[in-house]
Amino acid sequence: MSFDKSGQLSYDDFAAWIRRYAGVIADNKQYLTDLDAAIGDADHGINMDRGFQAVLPKLDAQTPGDVGAMLKVVGSTLISTVGGASGPLYGTFFLQFGIATAGQSSVGLEQLLKGLDAAISAMQRLGKAEPGDKTLLDALIPARDALRRASEDGEQPAKALSAAVDAADEGMRATIPLVARKGRASYLGDRSAGHQDPGATSVDLLIRAARDQWAG
Amino acid sequence: MSFDKSGQLSYDDFAAWIRRYAGVIADNKQYLTDLDAAIGDADHGINMDRGFQAVLPKLDAQTPGDVGAMLKVVGSTLISTVGGASGPLYGTFFLQFGIATAGQSSVGLEQLLKGLDAAISAMQRLGKAEPGDKTLLDALIPARDALRRASEDGEQPAKALSAAVDAADEGMRATIPLVARKGRASYLGDRSAGHQDPGATSVDLLIRAARDQWAG
Amino acid sequence: MKKLINAPDRVVDEALAGMAAAHSDLIRVEPPNIVVRKDAPRRGKVGVISGGGSGHEPMHGGFVGLGMLDAACPGAVFTSPVPDQMQAATKAVDGGAGVLHIVKNYTGDIMNFDLAAQLAEAEGIQVKSVVIADDVAVKDSLYTAGRRGVGGTVLAEKIVGGCAESGANLDTVTAMCQRVQDNVRSMGMALTSCTLPSVGKPTFDLGDDEMEIGIGIHGEPGRSRMKIATADQIVEMLMTPILEDLPFKSGDRVLAFVNGMGGTPLIELYVVYNAVASMLKGKGITVARNLVGSYITSLDMAGCSISLLKLDDEMTRFWDAPVHTPALRWGL
Amino acid sequence: MKKLINAPDRVVDEALAGMAAAHSDLIRVEPPNIVVRKDAPRRGKVGVISGGGSGHEPMHGGFVGLGMLDAACPGAVFTSPVPDQMQAATKAVDGGAGVLHIVKNYTGDIMNFDLAAQLAEAEGIQVKSVVIADDVAVKDSLYTAGRRGVGGTVLAEKIVGGCAESGANLDTVTAMCQRVQDNVRSMGMALTSCTLPSVGKPTFDLGDDEMEIGIGIHGEPGRSRMKIATADQIVEMLMTPILEDLPFKSGDRVLAFVNGMGGTPLIELYVVYNAVASMLKGKGITVARNLVGSYITSLDMAGCSISLLKLDDEMTRFWDAPVHTPALRWGL
Ligand SMILES: Nc1ncnc2c1ncn2[C@@H]1O[C@H](COP(=O)(O)OP(=O)(O)O)[C@@H](O)[C@H]1O
Ligand SMILES: Nc1ncnc2c1ncn2[C@@H]1O[C@H](COP(=O)(O)OP(=O)(O)O)[C@@H](O)[C@H]1O
Ligand SMILES: [Mg+2]
Ligand SMILES: [Mg+2]
């Protein structure tokens, strides 16, 4: 349980989350790539892993303290090393999250939600995708919304995070029947239905990694 | 039984032999090609079949009578349509056979042997192969020699032809252990041993077709 | 997996090193993995760059040189390059007249080029972009990612390169690129899947008697899978949607481009070209120029694509203009 | 079998028709299936012809044009052409200065060219022949058919074509061809078998983790079969016998040619070239010229060959001389 008495996460909590996620991605590299082979170009796991393997040494080199500064480094490292669709999107996610938390040495649920809001709207500006397009947003937006609801309902952070994971899970699975309108899967038209979106799957893993790290 | 009382073969006998051989080649196209795949370039059956399919209409267009003229047409048609190693060799075989029997409307064992002699020496001049090099000569030369022995022993033509077939068979099978020194199989060096030579096999079929047609 | 490589994660770097060694008279390869025309930047000339995932060789690196691209940005295999590359390439080729980005329409390429253009403009370089989206196998719609950029990219890079070499300004060069995009249509098919070095097994499975029609250049599944057909039938299946889409009509003059996907030998491409040429003849369309070869590939995929570009005099002139790159060369 | 063809027995004719349509500015295709330089015969110029089985495209038809071959004689797939073709080609290109036949060392090619030369000479045309036999994978011996002609043929045709274009007489052109033959060595390998259209299945079976070293260009089995290795190891296996055979030594200037077998994409050839270039550098051998691409193929076989030609100034000059053919073009 990482949240302190006042519901705050520290720099170390964030760094541990990123490190944990890098491990999760390495473990799921093949799985994500297989999902991408079905409706994309068989590289999502490889792309994400390349990025997070580049993030790890950057993290080690970072002076602990400023959560936002660290997340910006994660974001710009991903932009510079991942490429593909996931590089700019995940990069933007962390970059905007970092901008929203700049200068902070601890982050609570409220700032977390502000960060997610900033990240999601920047990702939508960049990728022009809407919910239901069968993209990573279909896991990310429901997760953010569930987190907000739980937080507004006064739930404990751990419970709120679990609600976010459930929503991400559900959103991820809900991509299966969708016909893709964005990303490579859209080239398949109707043939994209029946497959789970790789990006929504890696987002689900990201939310899970947060829950497992911070409320495990 | 094609030989007449004085042991002569007619124009029609020769034409029937060529036609029969064309059918035998068509039937064995795959077999000869498979043999060539093992130690050559997988085309011997295809080459021979292309040639004899071109020969058939030429044969139809030929005015019956002159055996030598007909065999020359067979030879030059093969030269013009087969290509590869077998084209010039089989072409030369029939061309020289035709030159040796030019103007004759019937051919006996003796002229047959003269024709074979002329054909074989021209083939050796062209291909520079010796017996034992693992080529079609390894079936052709023993067959010719057996025919000569039988003829000198005063055997009936039918029996002489059977002796030729036996010798061709044996010569063909004897190519199996040989290391090729000529033709594509020579590129394999020692790896060419253990495989029957495709050209020796098609020669064996040629001698058999003669026996089956003329003494069947 | 059967490939002439040392290790999956070294393929791109080693291929670039090989290219640099083989064509040191034409190009240089610089960090962060960009292929730059030897004599770039050229003062006053509009820079033309492109980029995309690797695995499509000779595209784009093979098209760097006089009369075509000033730089190329190769990403990891089938992965859009990162903005750092396009930013570095833009800086390396800017001769003060601005830089055109030729971007194939893939979400990743679009976003990464977008970020790069913002970075370059922040440094005071004028950047324009044209998106190539010529693959008629993909339904075009406002609500989707739209068509992929495929074979038309090669033609655009040559014609635009010729235009830029002629001294045209950034607006003119950009308009010429858009004109090619507006007049080119393509479609592809695969006999086999490609195999990504990092994955080690075919991206998709095709039966021994199956083919995939409407394929892209990344092993993405295509429009439909069916029993293998003759070259004439395949050409008909690819050409019909291409011809209808623009549409191309009798009297048009076109550039016909038959492209190999990487695993298909030239003898088959000529069989395909023969069918394309006779089909066009039958429709009263004149093949004014043609290109037959493997220029935009999908690793070791067997298959082909066909592109048709409706030519006008200016496009024809820039197509004919001298070019000297590793993969295309004429006029000098 | 997965090929872009209509019918096995129409592949060669249709590919030639496609070539003729695509390159009507350079070549004409005439009965009995010969590819002739558009402006042949050229008065006073020595004619240079070559030929061999089809399935090796672009060789030889793709090398017909200014500065290279005057005509090519394509046989059936992997089958030497017939004498009628070489005879017709010889007549078509004879400008009164005689004709050189460049013959790859295969029994069939040798015999068919032999017969053709006799026929042409009977018609009063002076004919010389040079046999290319550069494949070090085959043991050379007086008692065997000797080495195959492989990659060195491409280099010979370019250099000899340049020499003939310069106005040299038949003896000089012949000697130049012999000089290339004497100084070039090659070796190849396969990752997969090729499949003959007429056969429909691979000529030989290679395990998923196997390769064949010392292969020819007709799906003939090679010197040895072994577990697949890295590109660097493969280059070492091909280069060592090549280097030892001439031998090539420190200080030599060479043309290094990395050739694809038809099913191998360019990205892999550049990985191979990278290894070749660094190995030569390590031995103090200067790569003065290079060629990387699929120029002498074996249908859809995956694999590569390496050729090294020890250059002198004259060979270098004729290599650099302008060439304008479907497959090789520079200087104009
Ligand atoms: N426009 C978009 N907006 C949001 N997410 C997108 C968009 N396009 C693609 N994606 C996500 O990116 C994922 C694919 O990422 P990846 O495979 O790494 O990149 P690429 O498609 O370039 O190969 C998809 O599964 C999808 O979730
Ligand atoms: N120099 C030679 N002399 C006699 N026969 C030869 C010679 N070279 C090859 N052959 C015969 O030719 C046969 C191969 O014929 P074929 O496959 O049609 O031609 P290619 O080898 O050109 O593909 C061999 O099996 C062998 O019997
Ligand atoms: Mg992907
Ligand atoms: Mg053969």
Ligand SMILES: [Mg+2]
């Ligand atoms: Mg990708």
Ligand SMILES: [Mg+2]
């Ligand atoms: Mg052959």
